[in-house]
Structure formats: structure tokens, C-alpha cells
Amino acid sequence: MDDETAEIELLEQNLNKTRQISQRMTTILTSFDGRLVKLEKSILPLYNSTQILTKRGINIDSALQKIYEVASNQExxxxxxxxxxxxxxxxxxxxxxxxxxxxxxxxxxxxxxxxxxxxxxxxxxxxxxxxxxxxxxxxxxxSGTPPDSGxxxxxxxxxxxxxxxxxxALPLPATHPSHPASAAVLSTLKEAQRGYAEMRGAWVKKCWEGRGRRMLERVETEGEGNAGAAGKEVGRWVDSLLDAIQAEHTLLDDVAPLPSQPHLAAAHAALLGPPLSLVSSTLSSLTSVIKRSLHRYTFLALAVYGTLSSLQPHWDAVISASISGSNGAQKADGFNALKEAVHALRGVCMRSFPEFLADVKMAALGKPGAELGTGIADFTASTIRYLEQLPDVREAVGAVLLALGDGNWRMGDGVQVNKGPKLGEGSEKVILEHYVYDVVSTLLTSLTTLSRTSRRPAFGSVFLLNNVSHLRTALLRPRAPIYSLLPKPTQESIHSAFRTAKATYFDASFSPLIQALADDKDKVGSGSKAATKEKFTRFFDLLEEVRERHRLARVLEDDEDDRGMLADEVTKLVVPTLQRFVQRHKEKEFSKNPQKYIKLSPEEVEAQIRSFYE
Structure with missing residues (x-):
């Protein structure tokens, strides 16, 4: 028992020693682990730096190898x-x-x-x-012969x-500031790029110059009769030249030796100079042609003005893109060539409106020494042609009239203009209607004035009726080009003028016939047989004069419907009066031989009157 107890005590003592040893080992290991963590943190930056240095070492070795290779090539x-x-x-x-x-x-x-x-x-x-x-x-x-296409x-x-x-790839000061050849290289490339721009600009001008001359010749020849087509041809020439400029812009960007923006912008400005000067000179020549004969080329001016105005956005986009980034010194000559041409044409067009009205008004004076005929006056026909062409260029006309100002085309008329609200953008149709009204009114006034200057009023009345009827027929047809631009007041003024002209014609040609048969109550013996005979004689003499007059002066020759209407109205005016007069005096037996004085029956008189209008 004592031995066992002794062994147990010995085991306990050994166990305590083992526990103490374990605790010391745990403490030592924990401390060692902490020191390892600190060591790792200390070594990590050094490790990273070592990697970078290794890479640099490799790069240095590669560079040295290249240097050796280049050096070996110096030989x-x-x-x-x-x-x-x-x-x-x-x-x-x-x-x-x-x-x-x-x-x-x-x-x-x-x-x-x-x-x-x-x-x-x-x-x-x-x-x-x-x-x-x-x-x-x-x-x-x-170089060489320019292609036909331009x-x-x-x-x-x-x-x-x-x-x-x-x-x-050559060295330049911007990329190789210390390179001994960079400045000379830059100078050489600048000269080459400038030469490129000048050659291509001159070549573009040469290619389009011939087409421009031919275009001017055709426009001058055909511009009076076909202004719309001529104006479009001018627009096509400018538009095609813009396409060529745009193509050159792209080409220069692609092949310029110095592609940086300042050098490129200067080259674009130099390249654009010749073609833009061509546009300026060509359009200036066209404007001079129009100015020399504005009355012939009024609608050509309007058509070209409208076409070029519509091209202005395209022009600005192409030309601005071609010299974007350039400063004032580099800006191409003629940059505003189109705008200047449009401005000059607008001034010419603005001048044409008051001048046309003045010409129509001056027509009332007639030609010195010339006898007034009864046909359609030249200024009536030209005014109708003028009005019929307005719808083809209505946008240009509206824009120019707005710039001129409502009513300012009546300058020199002694009338106050610019009354009422000021018309602005969007009022083109209104101001065009106002202008058309003034043109028609001026024409009617001139026709009336001119008809009154005739030494033979009856012929003057036929002249007025023929011209007003021709105006009415030409403008008031629903299918007439100008019809949509004729406001109600203009249509009413034409109808009123036609009624007045017709009344004047009746008064000059047929009122004397009616008056010849009228009873003159104030005249002694007016109811006697001799007076009756005199009235019949006077009536048929006047009828013969009217017949001879209508043989010389055709009435409403080109308007069959109005001639038929006029024949009906004249017979209703004359024949019933003659019938009543004949019936009244036949019963009184004013003559033993009434056929001697009543040369024609009322029915024959009606047939003769209707023959005036066949």
C-alpha cells in the first residue's frame, strides 16, 4: 500500500512537471509566431522592391543589347x-x-x-x-486637261x-525638341504641305472654271425665258463645287505630312482660297449681268437668290468644317463669298419691285406720237407674265418683300407706307398678296388713264375692255398659277374694273344709238314726221359707224364666252328700244315709204350686232 502511494505521488510530481513544460513551450511558440508575423510584414516591401529592380535590370540589359546593335550599325x-x-x-x-x-x-x-x-x-x-x-x-x-464632270x-x-x-515618322520639334534635324524637317514638311494645298486649290479652280463660264453663258441666254431652270443650274454648280471642296478636305486630312490641327487648318485655308475666289468672281459676274438688264432678268435674280439662300447652311457646314480651328489670319479668302453674293442679289431683287411698279405706272403716258390701238397692250401682257411667274419663286419673293417692308415698293407714290402691324417671318404669303394687289391696281389705273387719252373715245373704250378682259381671263382662272395668290380684294378690283370697262364701252358705242331714238321733249317739233325720219336716219348712220368700228377693232377677240355674253347684253340694250320706236311710228305712217328710213328690221339689226362679235 505504501509502495503504491509512493508511486502515485511520483506520478503526480511528473505530471506537474510535464504540465509546466507544456505551458512554457506554448508561451515560446506563441511568441515565435508573433515574431514571424512581424518579420513577414517587414520583409514584404523589400520583396516587392526586389521584383521591380529585377524588371528594371532586365530592361536595362535589353536596352544595352539594342545600343550595342545600333552602335554596330554605325559602321x-x-x-x-x-x-x-x-x-x-x-x-x-x-x-x-x-x-x-x-x-x-x-x-x-x-x-x-x-x-x-x-x-x-x-x-x-x-x-x-x-x-x-x-x-x-x-x-x-x-495637272492636265480638266475632266468634263468638273x-x-x-x-x-x-x-x-x-x-x-x-x-x-520624321522627328519634329514638338516630339524631338533636342534633335538637331527637327527644325529643318519641320520647315521642309511645311513647304511640302503648303505646296500641296496651293496645287490642289488651283486644280479645283481650274476644273470648275470652265463649267462656271459655260453656266454663265447658258444662264444669260436662257435666264429670261426659263428663270427657274437657270436658277437651279446656278445652285447645282455651287453645290457640286461644295462637294469637291468636301472631298478635298477629306483627302488633305488623309495625306497631310503635318496632321496636327494648326498646320492642317492653315493648309485647308490655302487650299480653299482659289475655289472660293472662283465662286466669288462667278457670282459677281452673274449679278453684274442681272444688274445691266434687270427688267429682263428679274425672275432670274429671284430664282438664283432663292436657290443660293437655301444652300447657305450647306455652305457654312462645309467651309467651316474645312477650316475649323483656324485663326483669323488663316481664314480663307472668300469664306463669306456665298453670303456676299446672296446679299448683293437681295439688294437687286429689292430694287426690282418698285422699279416694276414704276414701269407699269409710266405706261399710262403711252408712246410719244403713237396712236392707241385696241389690242392687248405690251405692258398688259408683260405684267400678266410677271404675275404668272411669281408663284415659281414665291419663297424668294416673300423673303425679299419682307426685307423691303410692306408697301415700300410704292416709293415715290406720295403715299404713307408701313401702316398697321409690321409683318415678320411667316408672313411671306400675306406680303406677297399685298404686292400683287398693288401691281394689279397700278395696271388697271394705267389702262384706264391710257384709254382716256385716245382721240377717239370709242376706240379707247374697246382698248380698255379688251385689256381688262384679258387680265381677268388670265388671272382669275382657277387653274391659273397666280390664282392662289389673289386675295378677295384683288379679285373684286378686277371684276369691278371689268364691269366699269364694259359700261364705258356701252356708253361710247351704243348709248348714241339709244339716244338717237329717244324722244326730245324740249325740242319743238320733235314728234313730227320729219323728226322721226331724222331719228331713223341718225340711228342707222350711227349703226353703220359702229359696224365699221367693230370691223376695225375686234372686241374680246380671244374670249368666245365673253363675246357671246357681250352680244346678248348689247342686243338687249339696243333691239328692244328699236322695236318700240319702230312699232310706235309705223302706226303713225310717218312716211309713205318707211323702208327708205327703216333700213333694217329689228331682227336684222340684232343679227348685225351679233356679227360684231363673231
Whole structure:
């Protein structure tokens, strides 16, 4: 028992020692783990830095290897000099550009200033010869006989692109500020780019100059009779030239040796100069032609004005895009050529409206020494043609009249204008109706005044009736071009003038017949047989005069319906009066031989009157 107890005590003592040892080991391991964490944190940045340094070491080794390679190539520079001085050949362009690249790279490793300068001069020489080849290819594509289409052919881009790529790869001050050849290279490329712009601009002008001359000749010849088509042809010429400019803009962006914005904008401005000056001179010549004979080319001016005004947005978009980023000094001459031409044409058009009204008013004076006829007056026909052409250019007319001001076309009339609300954009139809009303009113006034100057009033009345009827027929047909622009007051004034002209015609030609048969109660013996005989004699003498007058002066010759209406009205006016007079005096037996005085029966008189209008 004592032995067992002793063993147990010994085991407990060993167990306590083991527990103490375990605790010390746990403490040591925990401390060791913490130190490992701290060590890891300390070593991690060093590890990362070591990786970066390793990569840099690899890069340095690669750079040194390249340097050794380039340095080893210096021995061949002397051999490449002959290739550079000979200039690029079409079949050796790649070899030539490779030689330039090696020269450019060797400058960085040339020992001594003299060696670098010699290499830089050689590089400059190579650049100039490369630029000469570029200029030569542009010149070849920008010469010869202009194509019939006017669109200038573009240089072959597949030949230019390798050359342009080589030029763009050369050192410039912006990218290689310390390079000894960069300034000379920049100067050479500037000159090449300026030469490109000048050649292509002159070529575009040459291609479109001939078409412009032919266009002016056709417009001058056909512009009076077919103003709308002539105006569209001018617009097509300008629009096609804009397409050519746009194509040149794209081409220049693609093949410019200096593609940076300032250099590119200056080149675009230089390229645009010749074609824009062509537009300016051509449209100026057209305006001069119109000014010299405005009465002939009024509608040509309006048609061209309307066409060019509609092209202004396209013009601004193309020209602005071509020189975007340019400053005032680089802005192309003629940038506002179209706007200036439109402004000049608008001034001409504004002048045409009061001048036309003045011409219509002056027509009332007649031609000095000329006898007034009974046919359609020249100024009546020309005014109708003028009015019938207005709808073809109504937008241009409305815009110009708004710029002129409502009523200002009556300048010199002694009337106050600009009364009422001021018309603005959107009122083109209203102001056009006002102008048409004034034209019609002026024409009617001139016709009435001129008819009263005739030494034979009866012929003057026929003249007035024929002209007013012709105006009425031409304008008031529902299918007439101008009908939609005739407001109610204008239509009423024409109808009123026709009624007045008809009444004047009746009064001058047939009222004397009625008066010849009327009883004159104040005259002594007016009811006697002698007076009756005198009345019949007077009536038939006057009827013969009317018949002879209508044989010389045809009434409403071109209007069968109005002639028939007029014949009905005249017979209703004359024949019943004659019938009553004959019936009344036949019963009184005013003569033993009444047929001697009653030369025609009422029915025969009616037939004769109707024959006036056949």
C-alpha cells in the first residue's frame, strides 16, 4: 500500500512537471509566431522592391543589347549615304525610309557634335528628297486637261500612304525638341504641305472654271425665258463645287505630312482660297449681268437668290468644317463669298419691285406720237407674265418683300407706307398678296388713264375692255398659277374694273344709238314726221359707224364666252328700244315709204350686232 502511494505521488510530481513544460513551450511558440508575423510584414516591401529592380535590370540589359546593335550599325552609315543622296525610287521606297529611320536613331548614339551634325544634314537631305517625291506625285495628279464632270480626280492614295507615313515618322520639334534635324524637317514638311494645298486649290479652280463660264453663258441666254431652270443650274454648280471642296478636305486630312490641327487648318485655308475666289468672281459676274438688264432678268435674280439662300447652311457646314480651328489670319479668302453674293442679289431683287411698279405706272403716258390701238397692250401682257411667274419663286419673293417692308415698293407714290402691324417671318404669303394687289391696281389705273387719252373715245373704250378682259381671263382662272395668290380684294378690283370697262364701252358705242331714238321733249317739233325720219336716219348712220368700228377693232377677240355674253347684253340694250320706236311710228305712217328710213328690221339689226362679235 505504501509502495503504491509512493508511486502515485511520483506520478503526480511528473505530471506537474510535464504540465509546466507544456505551458512554457506554448508561451515560446506563441511568441515565435508573433515574431514571424512581424518579420513577414517587414520583409514584404523589400520583396516587392526586389521584383521591380529585377524588371528594371532586365530592361536595362535589353536596352544595352539594342545600343550595342545600333552602335554596330554605325559602321554602315557611310554606305547608306549614297542611297540617301540618290533619292527615293518608286521600287526602293521601303529601303529608303528604313535608311532614314537608321539615320534618325543613330543621332542619339553619335559621339561628338560634328558627327551628329553631319548625320542631321544627311537626314535633312533625305527628308527634302522624300518631300520632293510627295510633291511630284501631287503635281502629276493636279495637272492636265480638266475632266468634263468638273470633279477633280484625286491622287492615288495607295501610292501616297507609305510616303506620308514615312514623312509623319520624321522627328519634329514638338516630339524631338533636342534633335538637331527637327527644325529643318519641320520647315521642309511645311513647304511640302503648303505646296500641296496651293496645287490642289488651283486644280479645283481650274476644273470648275470652265463649267462656271459655260453656266454663265447658258444662264444669260436662257435666264429670261426659263428663270427657274437657270436658277437651279446656278445652285447645282455651287453645290457640286461644295462637294469637291468636301472631298478635298477629306483627302488633305488623309495625306497631310503635318496632321496636327494648326498646320492642317492653315493648309485647308490655302487650299480653299482659289475655289472660293472662283465662286466669288462667278457670282459677281452673274449679278453684274442681272444688274445691266434687270427688267429682263428679274425672275432670274429671284430664282438664283432663292436657290443660293437655301444652300447657305450647306455652305457654312462645309467651309467651316474645312477650316475649323483656324485663326483669323488663316481664314480663307472668300469664306463669306456665298453670303456676299446672296446679299448683293437681295439688294437687286429689292430694287426690282418698285422699279416694276414704276414701269407699269409710266405706261399710262403711252408712246410719244403713237396712236392707241385696241389690242392687248405690251405692258398688259408683260405684267400678266410677271404675275404668272411669281408663284415659281414665291419663297424668294416673300423673303425679299419682307426685307423691303410692306408697301415700300410704292416709293415715290406720295403715299404713307408701313401702316398697321409690321409683318415678320411667316408672313411671306400675306406680303406677297399685298404686292400683287398693288401691281394689279397700278395696271388697271394705267389702262384706264391710257384709254382716256385716245382721240377717239370709242376706240379707247374697246382698248380698255379688251385689256381688262384679258387680265381677268388670265388671272382669275382657277387653274391659273397666280390664282392662289389673289386675295378677295384683288379679285373684286378686277371684276369691278371689268364691269366699269364694259359700261364705258356701252356708253361710247351704243348709248348714241339709244339716244338717237329717244324722244326730245324740249325740242319743238320733235314728234313730227320729219323728226322721226331724222331719228331713223341718225340711228342707222350711227349703226353703220359702229359696224365699221367693230370691223376695225375686234372686241374680246380671244374670249368666245365673253363675246357671246357681250352680244346678248348689247342686243338687249339696243333691239328692244328699236322695236318700240319702230312699232310706235309705223302706226303713225310717218312716211309713205318707211323702208327708205327703216333700213333694217329689228331682227336684222340684232343679227348685225351679233356679227360684231363673231
Amino acid at each position: 554602315g552609315i557611310a554606305a547608306e549615304e549614297a542611297l540617301i543622296l540618290r533619292g527615293p525610287q518608286s521600287d526602293e521606297l521601303e529601303a529608303y525610309t528604313s535608311a532614314l529611320e537608321r539615320l534618325n536613331a543613330s543621332i542619339a548614339f553619335t559621339s561628338g557634335d560634328r558627327g551628329a551634325r553631319d548625320t542631321a544634314r544627311l537626314l535633312d537631305t533625305g527628308t527634302k528628297k522624300l518631300a520632293q517625291l510627295f510633291t511630284k506625285r501631287i503635281a502629276e495628279a493636279s 470633279m477633280p480626280p484625286a491622287p492615288p492614295r495607295d501610292q501616297l500612304r507609305p510616303l506620308v507615313a514615312a514623312l509623319r
